[in-house]
Amino acid sequence: MNNVTKMFLNLVIIGAVSGAILAVVFGYADPLIQANKEKELKEAIFVVLPEAKDYRLHEKTIGKEKFTVYEGVDAGGNPVGVAFKADGGGFQGNIGVMVGLNLDYLRLKGIKILDQVETPGLGNRIGEPAFEGQFKNVEITPKVEYIKNRKPEKPNQIKAITGATISSDAVVKNINNAIAKALANFPKDGWGKGGYAPSGVESSTPTGVRKETHDGGK
Amino acid sequence: MAENNVSLWGEFKKGLWQDIPPFRLVLGTCPTLAVTNSVKNGVAMGLATLFVLFFSNIIISAVRKYISSQVRIAAYVVIIALLVTVADLFLAAVFPAISKALGPYVPLIVVNCIILGRAEGYAQKNPVVPSMIDALGIGTGYIISLAVMSSIREALGFGSILGFKVLGDWFEPWIVMILPAGAFIVFGSLIAAINYISQRKSAAQKALG
């Protein structure tokens, strides 16, 4: 066997074997990874909409972006609130917030920080319940605002974290931007009896379809 | 047989002190600095690296005679990349929280110089069993290094180790220790300490000899 053939065969065999192994591992891991993501999303929705037992998905395309709204429903299928994700830059990177909004579009039901890479011990305290909890029942008109070093005076204010104004500011800004989007694209009158038509597959109870697929993948 | 055991033990032991990767070989410093802000992350990174190193050493040692030398680096990189991807997918599937915390550093094991360094420097010249032991030694040394680094940083930066409070409420955490600057401070101090100890050791040996 000459050298060129050997080199060629070396790489082809290694590549082919590696590819095959990867395909098998991916087949096992991908459903699990998807399930993890789904679980994380679901938990976040249920945190910001505590009465919700399930959710329905609504999507709208704004320009090139997709805007997704999760309609939380109780056991009887009645809407209890809407949740959506608010993304935007923080002190060091993206901050992703799940925002829960009352159906009357007047107050927040709650928020949860999903992704953040803020300074540990300082900016990342936006992820602590003490900060997140402040957003419960905060009014959104005209805007959510933050205030420094003092107790909030107005119903639309929260207290910024001492020493981490930039992170607190980013959270509030993201929330306001996303609320504006939700208000513009899903006016509150639409949530009445008929509601918006859900897009895509409706989510199911926690032990849903997803789980079976990954069992099959094993 | 006994002699063989001793030398294998020696192969293992060298990774723990004499060639302990980040402090002595100064290899794999990127994750050492980046993910050691908590013990959990540090040890998880060490385990992932050990996994990749262990199998890459075994595979490369096993196929060393069949790979032509011109394409060996390309072949090693494919093998290492495969193992890293497997580790990354496994972590994301089974330990999503750790996978999120380690972020891009798991895929970056592929460029960790410890792995390619051991492949080039050891596995391609030695049979499977010593390569395996070498990987275990170096990998364990790496885990120990990351554990020591991250214990110091987590203790000073959060007042805890593995999430358990080790310093009382009187202790006000030093935020700097969880920041990149703290990584450099601790890394430098540890290299200084290890150099100091080994200098004293060799001085003591000289005095004896």
Place this chain on the structure above:
Amino acid sequence: MSETLNQEKLLVSSSPHFLKDESIPKIMHTVILALIPAVAASVYFFGLRALLLILVCVGVSLLTEYAFQKIRNKPVTIYDGSAIITGMLLGLTLPPDFTLFGAILGSFFAICVGKQLYGGLGFNIFNPALLGRAFLMATYPVFMTTWAEPRTIAKAVDAVTAATPLALAKFEGKFAPLTDLFIGNVAGSIGETSVIAILIGGLYLRYKGYINWKLPLGYLGAMAVFGGIFWLINPVKYPNPLFHIFAGGAMLAAWFMVTDMVTSPVTPLGQWIFALAGGVLAVVIRLWGGLPEGVMYSILFMNAFVPLINKHTRPRVFGEGAKEGEIAPLGGS
């Protein structure tokens, strides 16, 4: 070789070398004297707690220097006064309610890492006091940015913390009156608020000839001019030039840190570059950075460039030949 230099306390600088009746202890003790007004002002505005902070910083600085030199079997040089100055400067840049443990930690870091690890006085790249402060800023970011009103202002009942004039200007668009800033009747680091006290010390040093006038003038001038440009563009949004040089740490830094003989360039051109760039940088951080104050980082940043500045602004001596084995290029090196 470097050790001999350190022992004999030689300051290596470009020619010409004059023999003067000066020594490191003499200069340092004059600087300490010049800092006394600032210390007095800090006690007047923030009470005895301020004095305690400064004394702790000085004590720990001396102790660290002593311990380090003992352990390394080097001659002990704590009587030259340089550690006292580092301790005083660090103490003066701390907030009034800062923890004593933090002050101890910062002083230890300043002397140990900022000075002795580089080889002692004359070899450090960064100003030790500022390095100690930067370390504290990263270690205790909340304590380091929690301010109290000076004693001279009656405390409002619910105000636990106060905002510095710079923070007010940056985040709320309010500018403190210049007279308050000049006297020091504002919240801030204990020794940085009183412009008049610092100015007395700085001018005394200038009178004694220990300060190169280019450095403070260049630094404050660059801040005033660069900040002034934006003030002219939009006086509502940006503070005026005098505010820039009166507020925050600008005064103290300009007279006592920018002028640090070890960490500033030795050539006149280099000193201009160092001071002007530092001043512009401080204003850039103040106006567009995440932090309200940029003086500390601007000086530390410029400190890093000092060896480079020295190298490229070295005057060419008439008749200076090429280096060994090298042909002199036409038109200078």
